[in-house]
Amino acid sequence: TVRLTVDGRPMEARAGQTLLSALRAAGYEIPTLCHLEGLPPFGGCRLCVVELAGSGRLVTACTQTVAEGMEIQTSSPAVREARRQVLELLLADHPQACLSCARSDDCELRVLAARWGARVGAYVGARRKAQDEAPDVSSEVIVRDPGKCILCGRCVRVCQEVQGIGAVDFVGRGFDVTVAPGFGASLAESGCVYCGQCVLRCPVGALYEQDHVERVWQALHDPSTRVVAQIAPAVRVSVGEAFGTAPGAPLTGQIVAALRWLGFDYVFDTNFGADLTVMEEAAELLRRLSGTGPREPLPLLTSCCPAWVKYLEHYFPERLAHLSTCRSPHEMVGAVVKQHFAARAGIDPERLFVVSIMPCTAKKFEARREELGGAVDAVLTTREFIRMLRQAGLDVTRLAPEPMDPLLGQSTGAAVIFGGSGGVAQAALRTAYHMATGQDLTPDALEWTELGAGGGIRRLDVALGDRVLRCAIVDGLRAARALLESPEFERLDFVEVMACPGGCVGGGGQPRPAAGEAGSVEARLARASALAGIDRASPLRCAHHNPEVQALYAEWLGSPGSERSHRVLHTHYRP
Ligand code: HC0
Numbered sequence: 105t106v107r108l109t110v111d112g113r114p115m116e117a118r119a120g121q122t123l124l125s126a127l128r129a130a131g132y133e134i135p136t137l138c139h140l141e142g143l144p145p146f147g148g149c150r151l152c153v154v155e156l157a158g159s160g161r162l163v164t165a166c167t168q169t170v171a172e173g174m175e176i177q178t179s180s181p182a183v184r185e186a187r188r189q190v191l192e193l194l195l196a197d198h199p200q201a202c203l204s205c206a207r208s209d210d211c212e213l214r215v216l217a218a219r220w221g222a223r224v225g226a227y228v229g230a231r232r233k234a235q236d237e238a239p240d241v242s243s244e245v246i247v248r249d250p251g252k253c254i255l256c257g258r259c260v261r262v263c264q265e266v267q268g269i270g271a272v273d274f275v276g277r278g279f280d281v282t283v284a285p286g287f288g289a290s291l292a293e294s295g296c297v298y299c300g301q302c303v304l305r306c307p308v309g310a311l312y313e314q315d316h317v318e319r320v321w322q323a324l325h326d327p328s329t330r331v332v333a334q335i336a337p338a339v340r341v342s343v344g345e346a347f348g349t350a351p352g353a354p355l356t357g358q359i360v361a362a363l364r365w366l367g368f369d370y371v372f373d374t375n376f377g378a379d380l381t382v383m384e385e386a387a388e389l390l391r392r393l394s395g396t397g398p399r400e401p402l403p404l405l406t407s408c409c410p411a412w413v414k415y416l417e418h419y420f421p422e423r424l425a426h427l428s429t430c431r432s433p434h435e436m437v438g439a440v441v442k443q444h445f446a447a448r449a450g451i452d453p454e455r456l457f458v459v460s461i462m463p464c465t466a467k468k469f470e471a472r473r474e475e476l477g478g479a480v481d482a483v484l485t486t487r488e489f490i491r492m493l494r495q496a497g498l499d500v501t502r503l504a505p506e507p508m509d510p511l512l513g514q515s516t517g518a519a520v521i522f523g524g525s526g527g528v529a530q531a532a533l534r535t536a537y538h539m540a541t542g543q544d545l546t547p548d549a550l551e552w553t554e555l556g557a558g559g560g561i562r563r564l565d566v567a568l569g570d571r572v573l574r575c576a577i578v579d580g581l582r583a584a585r586a587l588l589e590s591p592e593f594e595r596l597d598f599v600e601v602m603a604c605p606g607g608c609v610g611g612g613g614q615p616r617p618a619a620g621e622a623g624s625v626e627a628r629l630a631r632a633s634a635l636a637g638i639d640r641a642s643p644l645r646c647a648h649h650n651p652e653v654q655a656l657y658a659e660w661l662g663s664p665g666s667e668r669s670h671r672v673l674h675t676h677y678r679p
Pocket residue numbers: 335336337338339374375377378408409432433434435462463464467519522523524528607608609611
């Protein structure tokens with residue numbers, strides 16, 4: 105340990121730690137607009153400056169390493185003045201549009217400017233050209249508003265360093281500088297896969313999702329439309345954060361109650377679709393293992409993450425035959441609702457409007473794919489859903505829990521863990537094992553080993569009778585590229601890939617933690633462990649034990665992999 109003095113008091117830190125992480129660990133709230141948890145320091149915004157006692161020098165806490173005997177001031181007059189100036193310079197090149205900005209509620213610039221007393225108009229002069237550029241609305245998922253961009257570089261770095269994509273970058277110099285896709289391309293023309301990790305990190309209103317809230321209200325207010333909601337696994341453990349709960353508070357029943365208050369006619373569970381996906385994907389895996397299907401290579405790659413699917417289509421089209429043909433869980437729910445539930449309930453499917461509430465921005469893109477036949481009509485991110493709740497004046501934490509509606513409302517522990525990295529693979533293995541051996545394996549017995557140092561790839565071998573199934577879990581697209589390009593790839597049988605770090609719990613549509621970027625990793629872990637807790641406490645932990653799924657096969661689909669299952673629950677991909 106290293107001993108230092110902070111604001112006149114002793115403090116200990118780990119040798120080699122940056123001042124920023126040491127101060128934050130000790131409970132100091134140090135402002136930054138560019139720092140990203142888990143990535144190397146950037147030192148771009150200069151808001152995290154602290155004063156070195158003695159020299160009076162200001163240093164950026166994010167780049168400065170702690171040293172024995174160091175004495176620092178975190179809120180001296182010089183520190184406060186420097187922070188205020190940084191913020192005033194940012195305001196000088198920022199539209200004063202806070203009142204109607206998509207990020208007004210949780211804009212980090214607005215909060216910090218007010219906190220440090222930054223004045224609008226303190227600096228006047230030329231402005232960057234980007235201020236006069238119209239927002240890029242080319243994609244059906246993400247809006248990029250260059251006029252609001254403060255050039256913090258968070259989106260650039262998360263896209264490049266976490267996802268390994270680099271769809272956006274700094275372009276131009278001086279007053280021309282902006283953050284955009286290369287070669288003047290729009291976001292829709294770029295290599296963006298719509299994971300929304302950049303949206304999650306943007307501190308201001310320069311990146312946000314295309315808003316589906318109004319179209320959902322319209323459907324709810326239309327007396328001739330029956331509106332169906334379904335909620336994703338990861339949403340149930342994050343919505344509460346906007347209403348003051350700690351990350352990971354499970355609120356499934358309260359969310360169902362809130363949806364009925366909002367006027368939804370039916371509330372179903374994407375988890376039901378996850379159980380259904382498990383049945384189909386496990387059957388597909390066993391079929392591929394037996395080598396009977398045409399052009400169905402191993403490893404089988406999971407396909408429920410639309411950003412991952414788009415990534416493969418764009419960057420590795422030669423690998424598309426590896427992708428499971430299963431539609432993702434919420435698309436399965438949409439298809440079953442429109443093609444089966446509607447008939448049973450005597451409703452014209454044309455009058456049904458299905459809304460998916462997802463932790464994900466890419467699901468907006470998926471829902472528009474022609475191959476999926478418009479089974480889902482609108483996708484709300486967790487954040488948009490929270491805004492609807494606020495518009496309706498509902499505090500979800502104060503509602504009495506209610507159950508989901510029958511037919512597509514029941515689910516098992518296998519389904520809920522879909523929301524965290526590794527969950528899809530574990531859930532599929534539970535059922536594949538049963539399909540192959542007639543026995544249930546102990547869910548908690550699956551022990552994965554980390555492959556390489558922090559590379560985001562985990563491995564597991566599972567004995568299926570006399571055959572050993574070689575499986576991997578891939579967390580994030582950078583790790584996915586590493587695996588696709590490694591010789592190890594061809595030796596695997598089954599691989600789960602989720603685009604977002606930590607899986608959907610860290611999805612691009614999730615609420616930003618109350619503690620901001622500084623609390624992001626912690627929030628992700630808390631949400632994932634909450635999902636694992638729901639699984640462990642579930643009376644049923646394997647998809648094949650879901651009574652409603654069994655009933656759906658018995659009365660309509662036949663068996664997993666049947667001709668009807670293929671028509672309703674599977675898809676194909678475009679190179
Ligand atoms: Fe996910 Fe899903 S688990 S992708 O991460 O597979 O969005 O939560 O809803 O569809 O179930 C997201 C989360 C889902 C789907 C499920 C899968």
